[in-house]
Amino acid sequence: MRDETTGTGQHTVDINVPSVARMYDHYLGGKDNYAVDREAVAALDEKVPRTRHLARNNRRFLQRVVRILVREYGIRQFLDHGSGLPTQDNVHQVAQRAAPGSRAVYVDNDPIVLAHGRALLEENADTAVIRADMRDTDAVFDSPEVKRLIDLSRPVALLFVSVMHCIPDHSDPAAVVRRALERVPSGSFVVLNQLVSHDQETRDFVTGFMDRSTNGQWGRVREPHDVEAYFTGLDVLEPGLVEVNDWRPDSDLCARQLEDETWFEFGGVARKP
Numbered sequence: 001m002r003d004e005t006t007g008t009g010q011h012t013v014d015i016n017v018p019s020v021a022r023m024y025d026h027y028l029g030g031k032d033n034y035a036v037d038r039e040a041v042a043a044l045d046e047k048v049p050r051t052r053h054l055a056r057n058n059r060r061f062l063q064r065v066v067r068i069l070v071r072e073y074g075i076r077q078f079l080d081h082g083s084g085l086p087t088q089d090n091v092h093q094v095a096q097r098a099a100p101g102s103r104a105v106y107v108d109n110d111p112i113v114l115a116h117g118r119a120l121l122e123e124n125a126d127t128a129v130i131r132a133d134m135r136d137t138d139a140v141f142d143s144p145e146v147k148r149l150i151d152l153s154r155p156v157a158l159l160f161v162s163v164m165h166c167i168p169d170h171s172d173p174a175a176v177v178r179r180a181l182e183r184v185p186s187g188s189f190v191v192l193n194q195l196v197s198h199d200q201e202t203r204d205f206v207t208g209f210m211d212r213s214t215n216g217q218w219g220r221v222r223e224p225h226d227v228e229a230y231f232t233g234l235d236v237l238e239p240g241l242v243e244v245n246d247w248r249p250d251s252d253l254c255a256r257q258l259e260d261e262t263w264f265e266f267g268g269v270a271r272k273p
Contacts, residue, residue: 082163193267
């Protein structure tokens with residue numbers, strides 16, 4: 001998770017290296033991506049098909065969770081780690097439809113996310129975008145925008161949606177979650193899922209491919225038991241830790257991605273005691 005800020009304080013975008021955020025944007029049908037991102041997506045799809053389907057299901061999971069946390073649990077504050085590029089139905093839009101005045105801060109280290117996020121600042125006083133490495137908990141929580149919008153005396157939803165596979169083992173992704181939880185009060189929530197596979201060949205291929213393609217801006221595809229470790233000491237909401245389409249689907253007609261497929265998004269929602 002390299003810092004792309006130049007010495008002049010201007011943010012630069014390297015269009016010769018694929019970006020996870022821009023690849024995800026392409027999967028969602030967005031336009032904020034470059035040829036190098038689309039080429040990486042095409043190469044990845046050759047080995048692990050249905051990735052676009054997976055990305056879109058992940059987005060629906062995020063929207064569903066935000067809506068439920070607002071309506072059923074009274075959450076009005078969201079801190080979205082590794083948020084990626086703004087797209088249709090962002091966290092603040094879903095939350096504010098359910099409860100006007102809900103607040104959201106988006107965190108990402110990709111300079112293009114900050115550039116496009118400025119439009120959010122102009123349209124909505126209860127929303128902010130900050131450029132920070134989500135592993136640097138102090139940089140996130142001590143930022144002026146988080147201090148302005150997030151009341152740490154009240155419960156907060158910490159979002160780590162489809163992003164933990166970007167954190168390498170040497171950065172201890174479980175510790176990233178623990179440090180964030182230490183900064184929020186009891187009754188706060190963690191929403192977390194990441195790419196997993198039961199198949200060693202798939203895990204090795206995707207991990208190696210993404211690490212090479214992004215010049216090391218990647219962690220690894222893990223196994224479900226690795227994700228379970230992130231939730232240690234938390235009260236996991238029903239239906240538990242599952243493939244994301246099985247987390248409180250809107251209807252029985254929700255498209256499913258079965259766990260015996262090549263890879264899938266696995267995780268859930270938990271409350272801090």
